Amino acid sequence: MSKAPSTAKELFAELAGPGPHEVLRGDLAAAGVQGTVFTPRSGLGLPAVVFGHGWLQPPIRYRNLLRHLASWGVVVACPATQAGPLPSYQRYADDLRTALDVCAGVRLGGGEISVDPARLGLAGHSTGGGSAVLAAAAESSAAGRVRAVATLAVAEVRPSAAAAAAECAMPGLHLAAGRDLIAPPVAHAEEIAANWRGPVTVRGLAKATHLGFTQGRHWSELLLDGKPEPASRRAAQALLTAFFRFHLAGDGRVRPLLDNDVKACPITYRREPRRPARAA
DSSP states (O other): OOOOOOOHHHHHHHHHSOOSSOEEEEEGGGGTOOEEEEEESSEEEEEEEEEEOOTTOOGGGGHHHHHHHHHTTOEEEEEOOSOSSSOOHHHHHHHHHHHHHHHHHSOBGGGTEEEEEEEEEEEEETHHHHHHHHHHHHHHHTTOOEEEEEEESOOOOSSOHHHHGGGOOSOEEEEEETTOSSSOGGGTHHHHHHHOSSOEEEEEETTOOTTTTOOSOOGGGGTSSOOOOHHHHHHHHHHHHHHHHHHHHOOGGGHHHHHSOOTTSOEEEEEOOOOOOOOO
């Protein structure tokens, strides 16, 4: 007798936990980019995601999320550039694209790991999410190789991520923190989603703060609102795993979690791709 399909609730619980792969951690510096990379121990033709850190946040504050995605078979790189108080978000977007080049073009793990250049995604937290949108828009008008974009408490940047979203034809997922005083959802995630060219979903985490997706203590908490929250990180782990497993790895089993509400993070906005206007 075949097993019944998993429900959204069951998938959330499963994907919030670690995946089946042993994880390796490496340094992007050897490939010319300052930052960190997490990979499964081995695998060829894997999907890869480049993750952008938030304002003043070092990559180590996302290590469990990055490690988690790698445990589910996704190579994840996080450039550590533009980490000062006056970053260039456009330059960081360029660094995210360079990291995509590295993931797609360099054998990792002593040659035991390779990435399929047709299975690339972008993600980011706060302003790193804004830069991920800028990078995705540039990829849409250039190589078109980015297949999916996810953000956590995304913050508007300069140049405008909301304006750049109009060029993003790939699927987008934006997790909005309901108690975010730095990047309130209505002014940031929802505006970016409203302009998104491709299919897009916003999920609201009512109790999350701007820094809820991070971990550990950091001096930037003296300047920024919020604090690390295990429940927010757990939701991000489950939803980003499902999103990238579906769009980059073709794992249709996880679709119920993408299509349906779960109590911790209901869907607050969804829109299918914009249709081109008909010629007169």
